[in-house]
Amino acid sequence: MKLTPYWLDTAPDFTSGAVEQLPGKCDVAIIGGGLTGLAAALALARRGVDVVVLEAGKVVGAASGRNGGHCNNGLAHNVAGLAKTLGPDRARALYHAFDAAVDRVEQLVEEEAIDCSFRRSGKIKLAAKPRHYDDLVKTHELLSQDIDSDTELLPAAELEREVKSSQFHGGLLYRRSAMLHVGRFGIGLAEAASRQGARIFEQAEVSGLNRLAGTRYEVHCSRGTLRAEKVLVATGAETGDALPFFRRRIVPVGSFIIATEPLTSEQVDSIMPTRRTGVTTKNIGNYFRISPDDRLIFGGRARFALSSPDSDAKSGRILERTMLQIFPQLAGTEIAYCWGGLLDITTDRLPRAGQQDGLFYSMGYSGHGVQMSVYMGEVMAQAMAGEAAANPFRDLSWPPVPAPASSSWFLPLIGAYYRVLDYVR
Ligand SMILES: Cc1cc2nc3c(=O)[nH]c(=O)nc-3n(C[C@H](O)[C@H](O)[C@H](O)COP(=O)(O)OP(=O)(O)OC[C@H]3O[C@@H](n4cnc5c(N)ncnc54)[C@H](O)[C@@H]3O)c2cc1C
Known part of the structure; x- marks a missing residue:
């Protein structure tokens, strides 16, 4: 098993x-x-702006290359x-921003001819308990009024043709959701930004910033110092001590993933014949x-732990057990990859973007960042280019x-709290 994404x-x-x-x-x-910084770099470079990206490690080496590859519409919240x-x-406006974000990813893939298997697969929210299905019925009612007409309720008997598991009590299908190969997408975005003239420096960790005036900053990084008319902070969950305002506001929480060996088409049909994205309704879902x-x-x-x-x-061993509870059909299947990453969480799970002390910033996508980071990277590029954003x-x-x-010691306590909540609700 490879411990790499x-x-x-x-x-x-x-x-x-x-x-x-x-x-x-x-x-x-x-x-x-990551995706925020690269989408902003591409949008600025396309406008002829002289843009430099400073990445501490490798492009899309953090959350942007370590996620589930879901490009879903809909909010992290109960609407x-x-x-x-x-x-x-x-x-409603926030919900529609996620629709627009998925559209934007699709357009970028086309515009830059990025080979990343983008597909409007649809997402199914899967009720892990009977009462969770009642909540999905209410959500569907509300969405159908004037928010999202592309949703469909799937009672347990109908869910059977989508997801072959006895663990769920119905589902809600969001047809506008998509999926993509996020590694190929991220690298494609970086190459596109470079083609347009953005200069992307890897292994360039920013250790400090001096404000000169207004939005002008002197930026110190491991590859030297540069002066910038404007600075975008796009550091996600990895935000460190060089950016204390943001460090105090983003909670980095670990999330983990396993990938099986390639399945036969019969095996895929035996678990998810319609090949959509699936998300369960539990807090620790x-x-x-x-x-x-x-x-x-x-x-x-x-587990509520950081990634290493x-x-x-x-975490991979726990995930394998849960995977087999949901899909016992996969008993004996080898796990080929296991990895983890940090989610950039805010306390209300809504992203934050704007300007602080002259710095532009966007982060805090709270697990819904594949589409929103791209969208917000472009929005912040517009703002920095002086356009209405x-x-x-x-x-x-x-x-x-x-x-x-x-x-880090606080995370297991949060985990225990959510486990109790999942048990009682
Ligand atoms: C395991 C996991 C699963 C997820 N699944 C999904 C999913 O399926 N769908 C979805 O929509 N979202 C998902 N997410 C969330 C999504 O991946 C993120 O919200 C999104 O990628 C954030 O992008 P970003 O560019 O803002 O941040 P990041 O990708 O974290 O990029 C920030 C970059 O900033 C760099 N950096 C930090 N500090 C400095 C510094 N001082 N100097 C220089 N560089 C610095 C870091 O090295 C990093 O590369 C998941 C996240 C994880 C971890």
């Missing part, structure tokens, strides 16, 4: 990384070479709950899909999290 192991290498010396200045410096807290109009080469990619929180090779392997997450307050919430 399947997506990165089966993607081409990024060949256009900048090898020259770091320039002394640029129009825009982007900190972070009714969000309508209560933010009002129905705002909840699971998400799964079939890869372009017919593996089951099966993820979940498994040892932690990933432990429709930021769906404008004006959301963003207080710091209490110190323990970002500490």
Whole structure:
């Protein structure tokens, strides 16, 4: 079993990384070479802006290349709950922002001819308990009114033709959702940005920033120092001490994934014949899909822990047991890959984007970042280029999290809380 992300192991290498010396200045410096930073870099470079990306490790080496490859529409939230807290109009607008984000990924794949098996597969939210299905019925009622007419309720008897498991009590199908090979997509985005003139420096960790005036900053990184007219912070869950304002507001939470060996088409038909993305309704739930080469990619929180090779392997064993509870048909199937990554979570699970101390930023996608990071990278590029930009997450307050919430010892406590919640609800 390889302890490396399947997506990165089966993607081409990024060949256009900048090898020259770091320039002394640029129009825009982007900190972070994940999907947010790369989408912003491409959009800015297309406008003729002199843009430099500073990535501490390798492009899409963090969450952007380690996720489940779901490009789903719909919110991380129960839309009714969000309508209560933010009002129905705002909840609807946020829901539609995710629709627009999936559309944008699809358009980019086409525009840049990125070979990443993008497919409008549809997503099924799977009721893990009978009462969860009642909640899905209510959600469907609300969505059908004027939010998403492309949803369909699947009572247990109908779900059988989609997902062959005795563990679910019905589901809700979101037809606009998609899937893609996220490694090939991310590398394709980086190559496209480079082709347009963005200079992408890997192994360039930013260690400090000095504000010069307004949005102008001096940026210190392991490959030198440069002055930028504007800076975009696109550091996701990996945000460290060099960016304390953001570090205090993002909670990094581990999520883990296993990938089986390639299945035969009979095996795929015996578990998920319609090959959609599947997400269960539990708080400590699971998400799964079939890869372009017919593996089951099966993820979940498994343990409330951070990611490391040892932690990933432990979580992988838990995931394998859960996978076999859901799909006992796969008994004896080899697990070929196991990996983990950090989710960039906010306390209300809504992203945050805007400007702080002259720095532009976008992060906090809370597990729904494949599509939204791309969308928000482009929105922030528009804002930095001085164009009117429709930021769906404008004006959301963003207080710091209490110190323990970002500490690793606190994660198992949160896990225990959600386990109890899953047991009683
Ligand atoms: C296991 C897992 C499964 C997921 N599954 C899904 C899914 O199926 N669908 C979905 O929509 N979302 C999913 N997500 C979430 C999604 O992957 C992320 O929200 C998204 O990729 C965030 O992109 P980003 O570019 O903002 O951040 P990242 O991809 O984390 O990129 C940030 C980059 O910034 C760099 N960086 C940080 N600090 C510095 C510094 N000081 N100097 C230079 N560089 C720095 C990091 O090295 C990193 O490469 C999942 C996440 C994980 C971890």
